Amino acid sequence: MVEGKAAIGTKAVWAGEKEVLVHHSTQVPVMVGVAYTYEDVDEWYEVAIGKRPGHIYGRNTNPTVQAFEDKVKGLEGAEAATSFSTGMAAISNSLYTFLRPGDRVVSIKDTYGGTNKIFTEFLPQINVETTLVATGDHDAMEQEIAKGCKIVYLETPTNPTIKITDIERMVQAARAVGAIVMVDNTFATPINQHPISLGADLVVHSATKFLGGHADALGGVVCGRKELVEQVYHYREINGASLDPWSAYLLLRGMKTLKLRVKQQEKSAMAIAEFLQTEELVESVFYPGLAAHPHHDIAKKQMDGFGGMLSFSLKGGMEAAKILLPALQYAHRAANLGAVETTYGPARTTSHVECTAEERKAMGIPDGLIRISAGIEDTEDLVEDLKQAFDVLS
Ligand SMILES: Cc1ncc(COP(=O)(O)O)c(C=O)c1O
Secondary structure, eight states: OOOTTSOHHHHHHHTTOGGGOOTTOSSOOOOOOSBOOOSSHHHHHHHHTTSSOOOOBTTTOOHHHHHHHHHHHHHHTOSEEEEESSHHHHHHHHHHHHOOTTOEEEEETTSOHHHHHIIIIIHHHTTOEEEEEOTTOHHHHHHHHHTOOSEEEEESSOTTTOOOOOHHHHHHHHHHTTOEEEEEOTTTHHHHOOTTTTTOSEEEEETTTTTTOSSSOOOEEEEEOHHHHHHHHHHHHHHOOOOOHHHHHHHHHHHTTHHHHHHHHHHHHHHHHHHHHHOTTEEEEEOTTSTTSTTHHHHHHHOSSOOSEEEEEETTHHHHHHHHGGGOSSOEESSOOSSSSOEEEETTTTTTTTSOHHHHHHTTOOTTOEEEEOOSSOHHHHHHHHHHHHHHHO
């Protein structure tokens, strides 16, 4: 393990790898074996019951997967981490680990569409009450939390409206009623935001996004307090949404460049946001780095940078988006984000495709909202590309 005092970029390169290296290799091996063999039956038993370190069966643990978990643990400053086949598996398994019929969750209205579906569709089916407050209305959040709840679930910045919630303030309210605070840190990444140091109990990631960074592996991870993560691990080892070792390797490799990527991505996101502000065909721009963003001060306080995600809406709505998006040269028009390539996508086709137009409206998502995930291309090229696409539109 890398010393706790190392800076975040150093941890991204070194954390979690040493214990898994074999044959003097400098790189973590992809261990594809499903099971582990023991000549000594007593040793096998002791590993199986957790008395000795080691591996038994791939659904439970795997050395490559463990290296990935340990790197996330190091980056987030967590006591423990456990991984999943996708980000949604990390989120749903963590919620189902702790929630029982009769419990209550307080969250925000515009979490990622899949998460929102868990709150509005699946949890009510098992008699768990979910109260979703307008994102950014901290007073209302505090009032709802004070009524009592098992989990306070936050996502900040949010997908796709890039709203910010004050984590420390919500942690204080949650502590007063003994609630667990979970934070989806996918958009901010551990380069820019450390929910655990702000008091959160659990942090979740869609590792598919910035952690992996190359849009070639799905994965999810939850980390935080050991006592809680162990319960989530137990739920996952039985229910089975384990991370595949090949994906773990790709995610691990991607994470080594996390800091370099995120810093370039946020430089471009800021430049794009500033350009969009000047463009007369644009209705609104959502980026927490802009002084005009309603939560700019909170973002400045709790983040080390404003990240690579932004969104905007066009005065011409979806019809204008249908002209603008095909005119872009350096952009995937795709449902993913956080990759090295710049990616554009309307919320109604990507993050909130599961929701009806009315549901999106209720969440404060304009119909023609377009989300941008800035890639690592040269900033000037991305701004120029957008300028020429606006020329086509006008
Ligand atoms: C903020 C956020 N959390 C969770 C998820 C779900 O992740 P996955 O697609 O890996 O299941 C997404 C997916 O876009 C997301 O944007």
